[in-house]
Amino acid sequence: MRWTMEDLELLSEEELENLEKRVARLLSVWQIQNLRGAAAVFHDDQHIGEQRRELNALDYPGVDAGKILEMRKKPVVDSLEGNMLIHPLTTPVIEIDDANTKARGVWWSLGIEGLSIHREKPLAIVSVGMVPGVHVKEAGEWRILWGVWQRTTKNEYHAGWVDSMVPTNTRPPLTPEQDRQGFGRYAYQKDRVRQAVPLPPEADTWNRYPDEWDQGWMKKSEEE
Numbered sequence: 173m174r175w176t177m178e179d180l181e182l183l184s185e186e187e188l189e190n191l192e193k194r195v196a197r198l199l200s201v202w203q204i205q206n207l208r209g210a211a212a213v214f215h216d217d218q219h220i221g222e223q224r225r226e227l228n229a230l231d232y233p234g235v236d237a238g239k240i241l242e243m244r245k246k247p248v249v250d251s252l253e254g255n256m257l258i259h260p261l262t263t264p265v266i267e268i269d270d271a272n273t274k275a276r277g278v279w280w281s282l283g284i285e286g287l288s289i290h291r292e293k294p295l296a297i298v299s300v301g302m303v304p305g306v307h308v309k310e311a312g313e314w315r316i317l318w319g320v321w322q323r324t325t326k327n328e329y330h331a332g333w334v335d336s337m338v339p340t341n342t343r344p345p346l347t348p349e350q351d352r353q354g355f356g357r358y359a360y361q362k363d364r365v366r367q368a369v370p371l372p373p374e375a376d377t378w379n380r381y382p383d384e385w386d387q388g389w390m391k392k393s394e395e396e
Contacts (some may be wrong), residue, residue, distance in 0.1 A: 180391070197268045202273055203314050204307050211263050211282070211316060212303075215315050229308050229315035234344055235384060249287075259283035259321060261303060265372035274384050276373035279303040281321055287341055295339055296329035302348035302358065304370040306384050317384060322370065323359045334362050367392065 183191065211227050228236040249255055257360015259281045266277040285297040323340065325333035339346060340355040351359075358369055370390035374380075381389045 183387075192372065193272065196272050200272055200275060200314065201264075201266050204277060206264055207307065207314050207316065208261055208277070208279060208303065208305075212259050227316055229310045229317045232310055232315075232317060235317070239344075246343070248341055249291075250290045251288070254286050254290060255388055256286035256294075257283070258285070259299070260303070267373040267375060267377050268376040273309045274378065275307045276377050276389060277305060277307065277319075278301075278370055278372040278390075285326075287338075289341060289343075289345075295338070297326060297328055299326040300324045300326075301326070302370055304390050308384060323356050325360050333360060361382050 180188070192384040199395055207227060214227075229235055230240065236243050260283075261281050263280045264277060265279075266275055268275045279302065281301045281303055282298075283297075283299040283301065285299060286293040286294040287297055301321050301323045303319060306317045307314050308317045311316070326340075327333040327336040327337045328338065337359065339348075339351050346354065346356075358367075360366060369392065371392070373389055377389050
């Protein structure tokens with residue numbers, strides 16, 4: 173629909189205010205997509221270097237800023253030579269609250285990696301995952317409150333994911349139980365029926381789950 177000045181002049185004060193709110197929320201969707209896009213490009217910046225501005229909400233109530241900053245100092249590999257992490261984001265589903273201060277979103281991520289653990293030859297990996305999370309406004313800017321890449325499949329390039337599932341690279345290595353509680357929470361298992369989780373947020377997500385720390389919106393109703 174195209175708007176003319178005459179159309180705008182016919183709007184009541186309430187209608188104009190509602191229109192302004194819709195525009196502001198649409199702008200927020202664009203800003204959040206850019207925010208997550210930047211995080212995807214520099215998602216390994218704790219190893220590459222400080223090449224971007226801060227993207228996380230560090231002053232928000234409930235955030236352990238010290239833990240976030242400390243994690244960036246922990247090396248995962250002994251050498252960056254041959255290592256690569258590329259995870260572009262697709263299919264964004266974003267829902268903003270009425271006050272335009274909080275947002276939930278889910279993206280699919282198709283990735284390619286060159287990954288080593290110590291100094292051995294990097295392994296060529298293809299991966300598929302999802303990025304669920306919550307975003308908040310801090311000092312007038314959208315920031316990431318929580319939510320990181322969650323593995324669906326991750327396998328050596330010449331092997332299929334049914335028989336080759338590479339765990340998330342950490343130091344010390346994660347146990348299978350730790351992996352299941354973290355990055356591999358939604359990972360494919362050949363002896364399980366895969367659940368369609370994390371679910372994208374629905375239009376009423378902020379009415380049903382007003383707490384920004386609540387993760388129930390990502391699950392099927394029978395799992396809540």
